[in-house]
Amino acid sequence: MSNPKTWFITGVSRGIGLEITKAALAAGDKVVGTVRSNPERLAAQLNHPHASIVVLDVTDERQAQEAARQAIERFGSIDVLVNNAGYGLLGAVEEATNEEVKRNFDANVFGLLNVTRAVLPYMRERRSGRVINLSSVGGLSGLAGWGVYGATKFAVEGLTEAMATELAPLGVFATAVEPGFFRTEFLDTSSLVRTGNVIADYAETVGEMRGYATLVNKKQPGDPAKLAQAVIRLAHAEKPPVHLPLGNDTLAMYGDKTTKFQQEIAQWHDVITGTDHDDVKH
Incomplete structure (x- = not known):
């Protein structure tokens, strides 16, 4: 592709992060990829002059700032930020302990914010950049x-x-990518935590999902290599979308949600529209 870019990708030791890293390098771009440990192992595996693997725990804001600084020092710019690091938590809302919830938010939300705050000043300075946040069908x-x-x-x-609106006048675009079930290690114990607490009353709902997660592991419909190519195309797009749902399963589930939402609005329309003050004209 024309106009080679420098990527900063979190969580590249395996799965989607690794696939995006390999695809970006194959496209002629440069990549700073982050792992929590053993950067030498992945660097040797990739064996690419345009790949730099650095240690980063995204929950450590100072580490995030230092990793971004190293990326600038090595390659001169960060054109594409991919916030990919994170993990799944499987269990009923009631089953999840306060500590389990906090750890999941620390990695998936506050970690993303740490890295984003570390990288955005460099993008704002150049009035150019792409922020790609890995969301999920579960975010829709x-x-x-x-x-x-x-x-x-x-x-x-x-x-x-919000970032898409705030950053657009500064030449920076933000996109949420919403994958469905892709054939990665996401459902393995390396990427998925199951709540320690199990409540029997949720057997017909959450229990069924636990069984499904075990059954479908390594049989998911999504191809991570194709997802990576979609992200490459996204990063090089002149006008990237704010949302990019990936996978037929994601599209079907979101379509089902919006259909039901519209039905509920129609059923409750008089209540919805009847809450303004009487002196408000429509």
């Missing part, structure tokens, strides 16, 4: 068993929509 539609994880991704959606 609430699913049984994924309430807390989905809440982190709903937060990512709201942050991305």
Whole structure:
């Protein structure tokens, strides 16, 4: 592709982050990828002169700032930020402990904010850049068993929509990418935490989802290599969208949600529209 870019991608040790890293390098771009440990192992695996692997725990704001500084020092700019690092939490909302919830938000939301704040000053200075936040189908539609994880991704959606408006006049574009079920390690214990607490009353809903997650692991419909190519195209687009849902499953679930939402609005229209003061003219 023309106009090679420098990428800053979090969570590249495996899965979607690694696929995007490989695709960006194959496209002729440069990549600073972050891992929580053993950067030498991945650097040796990639064995690419335009790949720089650095240690970063996204929950550590100072580490995020230092990693961004190193990226600028190495390549001179950060053109594309991909906030990919994070993990899933499977369990009913009631089952999740306060500590489990906090850890999930620390990684998926506050970690994303740490990295974004570290990178945006460089993009603003150049009046150019792309911020790509990995959300989820769970950030578009609430699913049984994924309430807390989905809440982190709903937060990512709201942050991305606001940033898209705030950054556009500065030449920086923000997009939320919403993958459905892709065939990665997401459902493995390396990327998915299940709540320690299990309540029998949720067997028909969350229990079914737990079983499904085990059954579908490594059989998900989405191809992560194709997802990576979609992100490459997104990063090079002149006018990228604010939302990019990926996968037929994501599209179907979101379509079902919006249909039901419109039906509820129609059923409750008189209540919805009847809450203004009487002196308000429409």
